[in-house]
Structures are given as C-alpha cells and as structure tokens.
Amino acid sequence: MIMFLYLLGLVSLWFVYRWWKETKRVSNKEDKYVYVTGCDSGFGNLLTKHLDKLGFRVIAACYTEKGEDELKKVSSDRLMTVHLDVADSQSVGKAAALIKTVVGEKGLWAVVNNAGVSLPSGPTDWLTIEDFKSMIAVNLCGVIDVTLSVLPLIKKAKGRVVNVASVFGRISPFGGPYCVSKYGVESFNDSLRLNMAPFGVKVACIEPGFFKTNVTDTMVLKNNLRKLWDRLPQDVKDDYGHDFLEKGFKGLEDRFKLFTDSDLMKVVGCMEHAISAVYPRTRYSPGWDAKFLWLPLSYMPTCITDRLFLLDSPKPKISVL
Numbered sequence: 001m002i003m004f005l006y007l008l009g010l011v012s013l014w015f016v017y018r019w020w021k022e023t024k025r026v027s028n029k030e031d032k033y034v035y036v037t038g039c040d041s042g043f044g045n046l047l048t049k050h051l052d053k054l055g056f057r058v059i060a061a062c063y064t065e066k067g068e069d070e071l072k073k074v075s076s077d078r079l080m081t082v083h084l085d086v087a088d089s090q091s092v093g094k095a096a097a098l099i100k101t102v103v104g105e106k107g108l109w110a111v112v113n114n115a116g117v118s119l120p121s122g123p124t125d126w127l128t129i130e131d132f133k134s135m136i137a138v139n140l141c142g143v144i145d146v147t148l149s150v151l152p153l154i155k156k157a158k159g160r161v162v163n164v165a166s167v168f169g170r171i172s173p174f175g176g177p178y179c180v181s182k183y184g185v186e187s188f189n190d191s192l193r194l195n196m197a198p199f200g201v202k203v204a205c206i207e208p209g210f211f212k213t214n215v216t217d218t219m220v221l222k223n224n225l226r227k228l229w230d231r232l233p234q235d236v237k238d239d240y241g242h243d244f245l246e247k248g249f250k251g252l253e254d255r256f257k258l259f260t261d262s263d264l265m266k267v268v269g270c271m272e273h274a275i276s277a278v279y280p281r282t283r284y285s286p287g288w289d290a291k292f293l294w295l296p297l298s299y300m301p302t303c304i305t306d307r308l309f310l311l312d313s314p315k316p317k318i319s320v321l
C-alpha cells in the first residue's frame with residue numbers, strides 16, 4: 001500500500017511538473033510570423049483569428065478570394081492574407097517568395113500545414129487512382145511542398161512546423177485515400193522532427209478526432225458517396241446490392257452524430273500550444289474520441305480491430321462474412 005501511494009505521489013508530481021512546464025509561452029509574439037494554410041474555414045480560420053488576437057503576425061493562406069476578404073474584415077492590420085493552392089507548386093512557390101520578403105531577417109516563426117480535403121471517400125474498390133492522386137496532392141504532397149518552400153526561413157528563426165494529420169493517420173477504419181494521405185503526413189512529420197532537431201526547429205503533429213467542419217459535413221459526404229455509386233459498373237453494384245448505399249448512409253449518420261464534436265477550440269488550442277509554448281508537445285490528440293477510442297484501438301491487435309470495424313460496417317450482398 002505504501003509503495004502504491006509512493007508511486008501515485010510520484011506520478012502526480014510528474015503531471016504537476018508537466019502542467020507547469022507547458023504553461024510557459026514564448027515572448028515577443030508581435031515579432032513572430034506564423035503562416036497558416038487552409039484559412040477559408042474550419043480550424044485554419046479559427047486559428048488565424050485566435051493567433052491574431054494573441055498578437056502574432058499571421059500570414060493566412062486562403063484557397064478563395066472570398067475567404068481572404070472575410071478574414072481581413074474581422075482581423076487586425078497585422079494579419080496578411082495570401083492566395084494559396086497547396087496542390088499547385090507554382091502557387092506554393094509564389095506564396096513562399098512573398099513570405100520571404102515580408103519576414104526578412106527575422107525568418108518565419110511557424111508554418112501550420114492545415115489545408116486538407118476529405119473527398120472523394122468511399123470503399124476502395126469504388127475509387128480510381130485519380131481519386132487517390134487528387135487527395136494525396138492536397139493532404140500529403142501539399143504539406144511537403146509548403147514545408148520545403150519555407151523551411152530555410154523557419155531554420156533562420158529556430159521556429160516550428162505544425163502538421164495537421166488526423167487520428168486516421170494512426171488507424172484506418174474506412175477505405176479510400178484519406179487515411180493513406182494522413183499516414184503519409186505522420187511519417188513526414190516524424191522524419192522531419194528528427195532531421196530538424198539539430199537546427200533547433202520543433203515539429204509537432206496534431207491528430208484530431210471527429211470535429212464539426214466542412215470535412216465532416218454528412219450531406220456532402222453522402223452526396224459524394226451517391227456520385228461514386230452512380231458511376232460504378234453494374235456488376236460492382238450487383239455485388240454490393242441495391243440497399244447498400246442506404247445502409248451506409250444510416251451508419252454514417254449514426255457514427256457522426258455520436259462522435260462529432262462542435263468545439264473547434266479543442267483543436268485550435270492544441271495548434272496554438274504547438275506554436276506558442278516554450279516546450280510544445282510532439283503530438284496532440286484533441287477530441288474525446290481520439291483519446292479514448294481511436295488511439296487505444298490503434299494499439300490493439302489487428303484481429304480485434306478488424307473484427308470490431310467489420311461488425312460495425314454494412315456488408316455487400318455477396319459478403320462471405
């Protein structure tokens with residue numbers, strides 16, 4: 001019993017020490033430039049407004065002109081917007097050249113690779129290689145391209161790279177390119193963290209669970225599934241059965257209702273910590289589903305996770321299970 005209390009005391013002390021250490025923030029925020037991608041909506045949009053309020057010099061990269069205009073209206077004069085398509089190397093290079101002139105000798109304090117897409121998503125045999133390539137171009141190649149384009153500026157500032165992956169970069173409960181692209185981000189993140197450590201550059205990965213944004217809009221996801229279904233050859237439709245799509249929709253609605261969190265600040269708070277804490281973490285897993293469901297599942301034997309996921313998913317008409 002005494003040994004148990006002694007251990008409990010040590011663990012509690014360690015948590016208090018970690019909490020105290022993690023409250024420390026970097027100084028001179030008004031001298032620090034932070035480049036965020038995908039700022040038109042969702043996490044990126046909220047993060048830029050939050051960082052702007054905290055006093056950082058935000059360079060908000062938007063995909064659309066509307067996104068830029070709306071952000072400018074609600075932000076301070078410090079915030080600057082730039083047009084960016086992360087899947088287009090020319091656009092990435094143009095943004096990097098502009099950022100280089102803006103940050104000057106100070107360098108760039110942080111880049112947040114947030115831009116991402118979740119469509120097209122569906123069972124893998126409903127998709128083409130072009131479907132995979134188009135998502136990987138944004139979610140993975142975009143992250144790598146943007147990072148490389150500003151890495152010299154980040155090394156100059158001994159700054160940070162923050163990569164937004166997903167808990168689905170740790171486990172793959174559904175088909176299609178999303179998990180593939182996010183596993184790639186995790187891998188890029190981990191090798192970059194090691195390579196940049198000698199230069200004093202810190203690299204952090206954000207792995208959110210389900211949050212209510214465009215990426216998890218069930219109407220959009222269902223429309224995408226309907227489109228994929230409509231273009232399937234008849235023999236594949238026959239294998240799945242005419243009611244497969246409706247069963248899939250029901251499962252999707254139920255799962256998203258159960259898991260989707262509307263408090264985006266849980267994710268934005270982690271992003272902000274990764275940027276502004278003196279001692280940032282290497283990984284953040286915002287969302288109760290990420291912490292208590294997906295991550296624990298990712299450490300379980302494959303035979304268990306496969307059984308659980310298969311139990312929970314609709315079966316094709318000719319299923320042998």
Ligand SMILES: NC(=O)c1ccc[n+]([C@@H]2O[C@H](COP(=O)([O-])OP(=O)(O)OC[C@H]3O[C@@H](n4cnc5c(N)ncnc54)[C@H](OP(=O)(O)O)[C@@H]3O)[C@@H](O)[C@H]2O)c1
Nearest residue numbers: 038040041042043063085086115116166210211213214215
């Ligand atoms: N929501 C979740 O549950 C969740 C969970 C885990 C990870 N994530 C990740 O979090 C990140 C942010 O997503 P979100 O949930 O905030 O969804 P979101 O609102 O759709 O944000 C994604 C942003 O990326 C932009 N974008 C799309 N394609 C782009 C391109 N080629 N170049 C530049 N920007 C582009 C979008 O612009 P438009 O709006 O103009 O298309 C949008 O502003 C993504 O990487 C996503 O995979 C989300």
